[in-house]
Amino acid sequence: MIGGNMAQRRMFSKKITDTDLFLEMPLSSQALYFHLNMHADDDGFVANAKTIKRMTGASEDDLKILLAKQFIFSFESGVVVIKDWKIHNYIRKDTYNSTIYGDEKKKLVEDANGAYTLRGRVVDEPSPQVRLGKDRLGKDSKEHSTADAEQFDWKTVIDYLNQKADKHFKHTDANKRLIIARYKDGGFTVDEMKKVIDNQCAKWLNNPEMNQYLRPATLFRASKFEGYLNDQSVDNNKPQTREDWFG
Numbered sequence: 693m694i695g696g697n698m699a700q701r702r703m704f705s706k707k708i709t710d711t712d713l714f715l716e717m718p719l720s721s722q723a724l725y726f727h728l729n730m731h732a733d734d735d736g737f738v739a740n741a742k743t744i745k746r747m748t749g750a751s752e753d754d755l756k757i758l759l760a761k762q763f764i765f766s767f768e769s770g771v772v773v774i775k776d777w778k779i780h781n782y783i784r785k786d787t788y789n790s791t792i793y794g795d796e797k798k799k800l801v802e803d804a805n806g807a808y809t810l811r812g813r814v815v816d817e818p819s820p821q822v823r824l825g826k827d828r829l830g831k832d833s834k835e836h837s838t839a840d841a842e843q844f845d846w847k848t849v850i851d852y853l854n855q856k857a858d859k860h861f862k863h864t865d866a867n868k869r870l871i872i873a874r875y876k877d878g879g880f881t882v883d884e885m886k887k888v889i890d891n892q893c894a895k896w897l898n899n900p901e902m903n904q905y906l907r908p909a910t911l912f913r914a915s916k917f918e919g920y921l922n923d924q925s926v927d928n929n930k931p932q933t934r935e936d937w938f939g
Contacts, residue, residue: 704726736791742770749797769793777808778807844875844882846867853884861907870913880921
């Protein structure tokens with residue numbers, strides 16, 4: 693709660709925050725989402741998202757991830773809106789203060805659950821499809837259905853990691869979710885996932901400090917995967933540390 697006024701209470705629904713889509717984001721992106729919700733007006737609009745990002749120590753990528761995953765929408769004015777605001781919050785009519793961002797609100801419609809959707813894609817175009825890394829959110833903006841994902845050969849990726857890194861990871865649901873998420877959200881192929889494994893094995897395999905990070909939870913993180921895929925060869929004579937790769 694920000695203050696004593698009932699209209700300043702902010703709630704969160706586990707229907708949103710307990711989903712794989714939310715929990716697979718970096719913790720810094722999740723924290724930024726919570727702070728944006730806490731600072732939103734009674735219709736879920738936030739005019740100072742970049743200031744909140746700086747205040748909370750979040751990165752530009754954290755904001756881009758929230759846009760890319762469509763947890764928030766952005767407008768040309770710089771205002772953002774929380775997509776699932778009305779799923780999280782019910783504001784009593786006697787304490788409700790309508791947003792001052794009426795023009796932005798006109799560009800939204802509500803679905804049956806109260807979640808906002810964009811009306812005719814009239815916001816600044818690439819905001820819901822923000823490009824991460826090297827100007828690519830998902831391979832050619834390609835997304836795959838759940839049915840497609842069930843046919844994806846994710847076990848081959850785990851087997852390849854075990855072979856290259858001399859590991860013993862199992863075909864668990866947790867590992868499956870990570871790999872399928874990269875396929876569904878980004879259209880990444882088995883060969884591209886193998887390339888990520890090759891790239892990071894070349895850098896980390898013989899490094900006692902970094903070898904532990906040759907694991908699905910690190911290699912297939914949404915915020916890191918594309919960077920690993922596009923990594924250029926480094927000077928293998930230079931010792932690599934955790935700080936070199938994670939900051």
